[in-house]
Amino acid sequence: MKNKVKMELVLDWKSLGSLLATFMFIRAAIYDFMPPEVYQFLKLLFSKVFISLQPNMTILIEEFESSLNNELFDAAQSYISTKCLSSARVLKLSRPKNFKNLTFTMSTNQTFEEIFEGIKVKWSFYIIEKKTNNNGYRASLENRYFELSFHHKYKEKVQSAYIPYVIEVAETIKLKNRERKLYTNRSFGEDGRYWSSVPFSHPSTFDTLALDNFLKEDIKADLTKFIKRKEFYSRVGRAWKRGYLLYGPPGTGKTSLIAAIANFLEFDIYDLELTAVRSNSQLRKLLISTSSKSVVVVEDIDCSLDLSDRSKKASTAEENENDIEEGKDKAHGTGSSNSNISLSGVLNFVDGLWSSCGGERLIIFTTNHKEKLDQALLRPGRMDKHINLSYCENDAFKMLAKNYLGIEKHELMKDVEEVLPRIKMTPADIGEIFMGCEEDADMGMKRILEKMVEEKEKQCRLNIEDSLINNEKKPGAE
Numbered sequence: 001m002k003n004k005v006k007m008e009l010v011l012d013w014k015s016l017g018s019l020l021a022t023f024m025f026i027r028a029a030i031y032d033f034m035p036p037e038v039y040q041f042l043k044l045l046f047s048k049v050f051i052s053l054q055p056n057m058t059i060l061i062e063e064f065e066s067s068l069n070n071e072l073f074d075a076a077q078s079y080i081s082t083k084c085l086s087s088a089r090v091l092k093l094s095r096p097k098n099f100k101n102l103t104f105t106m107s108t109n110q111t112f113e114e115i116f117e118g119i120k121v122k123w124s125f126y127i128i129e130k131k132t133n134n135n136g137y138r139a140s141l142e143n144r145y146f147e148l149s150f151h152h153k154y155k156e157k158v159q160s161a162y163i164p165y166v167i168e169v170a171e172t173i174k175l176k177n178r179e180r181k182l183y184t185n186r187s188f189g190e191d192g193r194y195w196s197s198v199p200f201s202h203p204s205t206f207d208t209l210a211l212d213n214f215l216k217e218d219i220k221a222d223l224t225k226f227i228k229r230k231e232f233y234s235r236v237g238r239a240w241k242r243g244y245l246l247y248g249p250p251g252t253g254k255t256s257l258i259a260a261i262a263n264f265l266e267f268d269i270y271d272l273e274l275t276a277v278r279s280n281s282q283l284r285k286l287l288i289s290t291s292s293k294s295v296v297v298v299e300d301i302d303c304s305l306d307l308s309d310r311s312k313k314a315s316t317a318e319e320n321e322n323d324i325e326e327g328k329d330k331a332h333g334t335g336s337s338n339s340n341i342s343l344s345g346v347l348n349f350v351d352g353l354w355s356s357c358g359g360e361r362l363i364i365f366t367t368n369h370k371e372k373l374d375q376a377l378l379r380p381g382r383m384d385k386h387i388n389l390s391y392c393e394n395d396a397f398k399m400l401a402k403n404y405l406g407i408e409k410h411e412l413m414k415d416v417e418e419v420l421p422r423i424k425m426t427p428a429d430i431g432e433i434f435m436g437c438e439e440d441a442d443m444g445m446k447r448i449l450e451k452m453v454e455e456k457e458k459q460c461r462l463n464i465e466d467s468l469i470n471n472e473k474k475p476g477a478e
Helices: 013-030 036-053 071-081 152-177 213-227 230-236 254-265 280-288 310-314 317-321 324-331 343-351 394-405 413-422 427-435 441-473
Strands: 056-062 091-094 103-106 110-116 119-134 137-151 181-185 195-199 241-247 268-271 294-298 361-367 385-388
Touching: 056 071, 056 152, 071 119, 071 137, 071 152, 103 110, 110 152, 119 152, 137 152, 213 254, 213 385, 241 254, 254 268, 254 294, 254 361, 280 343, 394 413, 394 427, 394 441, 413 441, 427 441
Parallel strands: 181 268, 241 361, 241 385, 268 294, 294 361
Antiparallel strands: 056 137, 091 103, 110 119, 119 137, 181 195
16 A cells, blocks of 8 residues: 655745745736736636645734724624633733623734634734824824634634634623613603613522522523523514513512522613603603613502403493593502503503514513403413412521521421411511521521411411301301
C-alpha cells in the first residue's frame, strides 16, 4: 500500500500580498492582446486558487451601521464578556447602568479563541480613530469593531449555528445581569410616560414560599414549559403569553406567589391599577408599552371593576336599570367617574389583537371571590391556569416554621399537624404569630398550638350554633 502524503501550503499575509501584486502585473501586461473569453476564464480560475490558498475568513461586526447602533455588536460584547477572562491579557472592568454584576470586556487589540462544535473561532477587538471635518472643525471619532475569524470551509455553520448561539447567550446574559423593575401605571398626562418604576427586590422565592409542595412543583413546571415553547406558540398561531388566576381568601399568599414567579422567571413586574385608567384605549396603550419577559399583574380584579358574571346580572337587570348611575360608580371600585373601562376592554386587553404585541408575557389576575367573575374572563386563552390558594396546610406550615423559627422538626409538630386541617388559618395568620416569638422555636410552637386549639373550639361553637339555627328553620320545628 502506498503511503499517502498530505501537503498543506501555508502562506502568510506578506506572501499573499506578493502573489496578488504579481497577478495584477501579469493581468495588466496580457490584457491588451489576450482574447476576452480566455481572460475571464483565467481570472475566475485564479480567484478560486487564491481563495483556496487563504484558509481563514473574517467577519467584521462594527458598533454602528448607518449611524444606528448595531445590535450584533452589543450581543458580541455581552457574549465575549463571559469568555475573555480566560485568554485575553488586558481587560476592562465596568458595571453598566441597570446591571447587577460586574462586566469584563476586552481592551483594544486583544484576542481570544474558543472551540464551537469542533470549529475553532477567534475573536479580536479593534478601535480605529477617524478624523472628521464638520463646519471647519476637526474631530476624532472612534470606530469600534470585532473581528470573527474562522476557516472558510465552516462559513455555513458559523452563519447558521454559531452566530445565532452567540445572540442567544448574549440575551440570556443581559437578562440575568439587568436590574429588574417593578412598574406602576401613572396618571396620564404626566410627562407623557405611561409607567414609572422602582428596582424590584422582593425576597420571595419558591424555596421560601409557604405552599403545598405538589402545587409548588406544578407551577414551576408550567412556567418552565411556557418559556421554552416560543416555536410551539408560533406554530399553533397563538400569542406567546399565558394567563394565571390566583384566587382564595385574603392572607393566603397571592402576592408572595407573584413575586416568586417573577424571581423564578427573572421577569419585570407591571402592577396595573385599573382605577387609574380612564378608558379602554388607554388600557391598550398601557399594554403595548410593556416589555417582553414581564409579568402584568392586576390584583383584586373584582374590586377594581364590575366584572361579575353576566348570567347572574340578567336576573337582577330590572333592579339595576333603576339605579344605573350608582351601579357605574360601584363598577370602578373607588367610585371614580373618570374610569370607563368595560368588560369588553378587559377581555381585549387579555386576549385581543393587541395582546400579541411583545412576547414571553404572563398576565396574572388575583381575586378573593372567583365566583363573582364573568365566565368569559375565566376561559382558557385568557385565564389559562386557575390556582386556588386556600388556608394553611401541613407543607405550608413546615415551611413557615423553617423560615421564621429555623426548625424542621419539633415535639409539638405532630399535634399541630392533627389540628391544622380542622381549622381555617392563613399563612399570614401563622406568620404573624411567629413574628412575635423572636425566633424562639419552643415559644413559637407553643403559641401557635394554643391559637389553633382556640380556633378549633371557636369553629365547633359556630358549627353547633349553625346547626341549631337550621333545625329551627325546618318545617314542623317547635
